[in-house]
Every structure is written in structure tokens, then in C-alpha cells.
Amino acid sequence: MVCNVRSRDGLCGALFRDVGRLTANLHSTFASLPQSNKFARRRRTIYRAGEPSNTVAIIHDGWASAYIQLPKGNRQILSFLLPGDITSAAAVFEDRSEVTIEAVTDVEYCVIDKHQLSEVLQAEPEVFNTFSKLWARRKNEIENLAADLGHRTAEERVARLILALYGRHAERDMIREGWFSFPLRLQHIADATGQTVVHVSRVLSSMRRQGVIELEERSLAVRDLAELRNIGGN
Amino acid sequence: MVCNVRSRDGLCGALFRDVGRLTANLHSTFASLPQSNKFARRRRTIYRAGEPSNTVAIIHDGWASAYIQLPKGNRQILSFLLPGDITSAAAVFEDRSEVTIEAVTDVEYCVIDKHQLSEVLQAEPEVFNTFSKLWARRKNEIENLAADLGHRTAEERVARLILALYGRHAERDMIREGWFSFPLRLQHIADATGQTVVHVSRVLSSMRRQGVIELEERSLAVRDLAELRNIGGN
DNA sequence: CGGAAACTTGATCGAATTCAAATAAGGTGG
DNA sequence: CCACCTTATTTGAATTCGATCAAGTTTCCG
Numbered sequence: 001m002v003c004n005v006r007s008r009d010g011l012c013g014a015l016f017r018d019v020g021r022l023t024a025n026l027h028s029t030f031a032s033l034p035q036s037n038k039f040a041r042r043r044r045t046i047y048r049a050g051e052p053s054n055t056v057a058i059i060h061d062g063w064a065s066a067y068i069q070l071p072k073g074n075r076q077i078l079s080f081l082l083p084g085d086i087t088s089a090a091a092v093f094e095d096r097s098e099v100t101i102e103a104v105t106d107v108e109y110c111v112i113d114k115h116q117l118s119e120v121l122q123a124e125p126e127v128f129n130t131f132s133k134l135w136a137r138r139k140n141e142i143e144n145l146a147a148d149l150g151h152r153t154a155e156e157r158v159a160r161l162i163l164a165l166y167g168r169h170a171e172r173d174m175i176r177e178g179w180f181s182f183p184l185r186l187q188h189i190a191d192a193t194g195q196t197v198v199h200v201s202r203v204l205s206s207m208r209r210q211g212v213i214e215l216e217e218r219s220l221a222v223r224d225l226a227e228l229r230n231i232g233g234n
Numbered sequence: 235m236v237c238n239v240r241s242r243d244g245l246c247g248a249l250f251r252d253v254g255r256l257t258a259n260l261h262s263t264f265a266s267l268p269q270s271n272k273f274a275r276r277r278r279t280i281y282r283a284g285e286p287s288n289t290v291a292i293i294h295d296g297w298a299s300a301y302i303q304l305p306k307g308n309r310q311i312l313s314f315l316l317p318g319d320i321t322s323a324a325a326v327f328e329d330r331s332e333v334t335i336e337a338v339t340d341v342e343y344c345v346i347d348k349h350q351l352s353e354v355l356q357a358e359p360e361v362f363n364t365f366s367k368l369w370a371r372r373k374n375e376i377e378n379l380a381a382d383l384g385h386r387t388a389e390e391r392v393a394r395l396i397l398a399l400y401g402r403h404a405e406r407d408m409i410r411e412g413w414f415s416f417p418l419r420l421q422h423i424a425d426a427t428g429q430t431v432v433h434v435s436r437v438l439s440s441m442r443r444q445g446v447i448e449l450e451e452r453s454l455a456v457r458d459l460a461e462l463r464n465i466g467g468n
Numbered sequence: 469c470g471g472a473a474a475c476t477t478g479a480t481c482g483a484a485t486t487c488a489a490a491t492a493a494g495g496t497g498g
Numbered sequence: 499c500c501a502c503c504t505t506a507t508t509t510g511a512a513t514t515c516g517a518t519c520a521a522g523t524t525t526c527c528g
Contacts, residue, residue: 068381071468076381090373093366098374132327135369139324140332142376147302147310149383150428154516186475194384199516201476234305388484420507433484435508474525481518486511493506498499 030120030127035110040064046101046109047087053096055111057087062107063183066099067191076149077192078142080104080184082168089134092118105183149194152233157193158203159232162213166222182220207231264354264361269344274298280335280343281321287330289345291321296341297417300333301425310383311426312376314338314418316402323368326352339417383428386467391427392437393466396447400456416454441465 037060040046046064047053064081066088078099081087087101092114121128148157169180186197186204193200207213212228214221222228271294274280280298281287298315300322312333315321321335326348355362382391403414420431420438427434441447446462448455456462 068377070381070385072385074385076384078377078380090370093363094370099377129327136324136328139373139376142373142380143302143312143333146312146376146380146383147304149380150310151304151306151308185473196517197475198477198518201474202516205476419505430485431507432486432509435506436484439508469528471528472526474523476523477521479519482515483517484513484515486513488510488512489508490510491506491508493504495504496502498501 029124033112033116033120035112037108037110040103040107040109042103042106044103046103046107047097047099049098049100050096053091054114056089056091056114056117057101057109057111059083059085059087060108060110063104064107064109065102065104065188065192067102068098069100075100075191076194077188078145079138080165080188080192082172084172086134089131089138092121092131104188154193154195154199155203155206155231156233157195158189158200159207159228161189161192162220162222163228163232166220166225178221178223179219180221181218182215183218263358267346267350267354269346271342271344274337274341274343276337276340278337280337280341281331281333283332283334284330287325288348290323290325290348290351291335291343291345293317293319293321294342294344297338298341298343299336299338299422299426301336302332303334309334309425310428311422312379313372314399314422314426316406318406320368323365323372326355326365338422388427388429388433389437389440389465390467391429392423392434393441393462395423395426396454396456397462397466400454400459412455412457413453414455415452416449417452 038057046057049069059081061083064087065077066079066081067075067077069075081101088097088099091097121131148160152160165182166175166180169175174180186200189204190197190200204213204215207228208215210224210227212222212224212231214223272291280291283303293315295317298321299311300313300315301309301311303309315335322331322333325331355365382394386394399416400409400414403409408414420434423438424431424434438447438449441462442449444458444461446456446458446465448457
């Protein structure tokens with residue numbers, strides 16, 4: 001029902017979406033960095049918060065989540081990582097992170113050494129520029145997430161999450177007849193939008209009943225984009 | 235009742251707290267950047283979201299807030315800027331920001347040209363390193379804010395805001411007999427913690443009744459730190 | 469096929485908002 | 499310095515959104 005999310009070949013450089021816009025020359029410089037391919041089963045942890053690590057990962061196939069673990073046992077998902085996404089652009093300058101990365105589906109990814117990446121950054125202003133834009137974008141996303149979590153209703157937050165994922169798939173031309181891959185469990189949506197699984201179920205049911213979305217077999221179709229945006233509150 | 239928040243002299247370099255740890259040599263390089271001093275009255279906007287700007291500001295005296303404006307008219311305060319803070323370390327690489335900066339009290343600040351700052355960053359690895367740590371810290375703060383807004387109760391969020399401000403003042407040795415400067419209005423606390431003024435009033439009243447804090451004349455004293463931490467839920 | 473994980477639905481509860489109104493604090497011009 | 503007007507804060511009552519509790523159903527996977 002949905003086109004495969006997987007990308008073309010096994011090279012990190014080719015898959016790292018934000019580097020894809022570099023000139024061919026720099027692109028190959030980047031792609032030539034030593035890298036190793038890895039695999040993580042669904043629900044497995046790719047990076048655990050607090051552990052020292054000298055690599056960053058780039059998702060090759062599948063979805064992952066980046067979250068903060070809260071003391072009570074619940075967690076706040078900060079972002080979903082899709083193929084082509086880097087775990088954290090800022091991680092290049094940290095030796096450890098407070099954010100855990102976990103596979104949502106089975107995930108193929110590759111890891112690059114932070115120091116080598118850092119050297120490319122310093123040597124190549126064009127790459128550096130690409131990265132700094134990435135930081136800025138990610139920063140904006142998190143700031144907007146904070147604003148949403150603080151001030152929007154449960155229904156608005158779910159609608160906006162769907163819209164954001166819809167947008168990311170549309171950008172990548174990965175929507176087919178309205179459908180796109182949506183492997184999230186209710187628990188993921190609950191953790192991302194700061195509510196309970198029970199309530200997420202009710203909100204989604206309501207949206208389906210209104211004919212705004214369809215959701216089945218890990219795929220989602222937006223049937224009434226205008227109304228979904230309306231529910232999202234701007 | 236509270237020591238003056240104001241710093242020693244008029245030089246941005248000397249005031250920019252995160253640069254203060256550089257070697258004397260680099261410090262003077264930084265301090266010698268062209269800068270101009272400015273003043274903003276309480277409640278005035280220092281930078282409005284969306285406007286192109288080629289400067290970043292460093293707070294010299296007073297408090298400011300950095301917030302995202304939401305369409306409904308309410309806003310999410312992302313951070314409070316105290317003397318020595320830079321408006322946004324990431325702004326160096328953006329020509330505009332989605333975040334508005336507004337004076338909480340009357341504020342003295344100075345502005346530095348982004349491009350000149352950027353050149354220092356590129357030329358001086360030590361300065362660059364300092365800045366990248368700053369980015370990482372600010373990123374962590376916002377991520378934790380998102381987690382708090384998504385998953386903590388109103389009382390916890392207020393307690394944590396007070397603890398964070400208490401901590402920042404303690405670091406700077408600006409607490410005298412338990413008291414520190416606290417010029418926030420209930421509306422600021424409400425906007426920072428994602429709740430209504432009315433409820434903030436109730437939460438603070440409850441904390442005062444319990445003898446956890448005292449709050450008067452724009453100053454706050456933590457009377458039972460252990461209990462405040464307890465309310466904050468670790 | 470069987471057990472576990474995921475989802476749904478109903479009933480009840482509670483935290484926080486909303487509405488309303490009174491009091492307090494601050495700032496300004498005369 | 500007072501009178502006046504605006505901005506803040508407090509408190510109560512009613513309401514609502516979303517959580518919690520509980521149980522049943524469906525889907526998934528080994």
C-alpha cells in the first residue's frame with residue numbers, strides 16, 4: 001500500500017539527506033569518511049543517554065525516536081528520525097548526550113566518527129554551513145515542540161505531529177495516493193505529544209470518524225488536509 | 235534586600251559570562267570586537283521574531299525573556315536571560331530567528347555584529363569550542379523544557395523553574411541570606427511553565443503557605459530547598 | 469496456535485482552566 | 499503628594515480536558 005521508505009544504496013554520504021545538497025566534489029569528500037553499517041531491531045536502543053560515544057549515526061532504513069527519559073518512567077520523544085536523518089548534528093561537539101535513540105521499526109544505520117566529521121567541518125566551510133543550518137532547524141523544531149507542549153490541546157498536538165510527518169514525507173516525495181508509511185504505535189504518539197495512550201486512541205478515533213485521516217497497516221492517509229490543519233490550530 | 239544584579243563594567247567581553255573562562259589573550263581579542271551599548275525599558279521588545287538582524291545581544295544589566303509567540307495570542311517563554319547571557323548562540327548562523335526577545339525589567343545590553351563574531355569563531359578554535367559547548371547546553375535546556383512541559387504537573391514545573399533560577403544565581407554567587415532577585419511577574423511564570431496566571435498564583439500561594447519559599451518585593455528566598463526539590467519531582 | 473503486545477471503549481476522577489469579582493500595587497499628571 | 503487609572507495579584511465557584519482505572523477485543527509474532 002505504501003512505497004518503500006528505504007533509500008538507494010549503502011553509503012552514508014549518499015543517504016545523509018542534508019549533505020545531499022553539497023557540490024559533487026564535497027559530497028564525495030563526505031561520503032569517503034570511514035563508516036560502518038549497523039542494524040537495530042525494533043524497540044532496541046541505538047544510543048543510551050549518558051554513555052560516552054565518539055560516533056554519530058545516520059539512519060539508512062526505518063524509523064527511530066530520540067527521547068528524554070523522565071524519572072517517573074515515562075519519556076518525552078523529541079523527534080522521529082527518518083532515513084537520511086542524522087541522530088544529532090550537535091552531538092559532534094558533545095562526548096555524550098542526554099537523549100536516547102531507539103529503533104521504532106527495524107533500523108539500518110551507519111555510524112561516523114565524530115572527530116573525523118569534525119575535521120571535515122573545520123576544513124570545509126560549505127559542509128560547516130550545511131551543518132549549522134541543520135542545527136538551527138533542529139533548534140527551531142524543539143523550540144516549537146516546547147511551545148506546543150506548553151500551550152496546545154491534545155488534539156492539536158496529535159494533528160500537528162501528523163502534519164509534520166506528512167510534510168516530511170511530502171518533501172521527499174514519499175506519498176502515494178495520499179498514503180505514507182506510519183509505523184508509530186500509539187505509545188510513540190503518546191510519548192511525543194505528552195499524553196496517555198488511552199487518550200491518543202480517542203483522539204485518533206475521532207479524527208477517523210470525521211474522515212480526516214485513515215490509518216491502517218502502519219500506513220496513514222490524510223483525507224482532509226484543510227481540516228487537519230484546522231484541528232492543528234493554524 | 236538583594237544584591238545588585240548589575241556587573242562591573244561596560245565591556246561586552248567582560249560581561250559575556252561564557253567567554254569569561256577564555257585565556258586572557260583570547261578574552262581581549264573577543265572584548266575588542268566592535269560593540270554598541272543599548273537600553274530597553276521593561277516590557278519592550280529587544281528583537282522581534284522574523285526580523286532580519288545582523289547582531290546578537292549580550293545582556294549587561296536586568297532580565298530578558300526569549301519566547302515563541304503562538305497564534306492564539308499566548309506565548310511560550312523558552313528561557314530567561316540574565317546579565318552575562320547571550321540572546322542566542324545559534325543566532326550567529328541564522329539571519330533571523332523565530333524567537334522574540336523582550337525585556338522583563340529595564341535592560342542594558344550590547345550588540346555585536348554576527349559576521350565579526352563568526353570570524354573570531356572561525357579563527358580561534360578556543361572561542362569556537364566555548365561556543366559549541368554553549369549551544370549544546372542551551373539545546374539540553376530546551377529539550378528538558380519540552381520534557382517538563384509534556385510530562386510534569388503545574389506545581390512541578392513552577393518548582394523547577396524556581397530551582398533553575400536559584401541555581402543560576404547560586405553559580406554566580408548572587409544569593410544573599412537566601413534571597414535573590416526575582417523580577418518575574420506571574421504572567422512570566424505562567425508563560426514559561428505553560429499554565430494560567432490564576433493557577434500560578436495558587437501554586438505559589440501554596441508553596442508560601444508551606445514555608446518552602448518567600449516572595450516579596452521582586453525577590454525570592456528558598457526556605458526549604460529539600461522540599462522544593464521534592465515538589466520538583468527530582 | 470497460543471501468549472503477549474497493542475488497541476478500544478466506558479466510567480470515574482482530578483488537575484488545571486475559565487469565569488467572575490474583589491483587592492493590592494504601581495505609575496502618572498496635576 | 500494625592501487622585502486616578504492601569505496593571506498585578508488573590509480567591510471562589512463552575513467547568514472541562516485529559517488521566518486513571520478497568521475490562522474486553524484485536525493484532526502481532528514466535
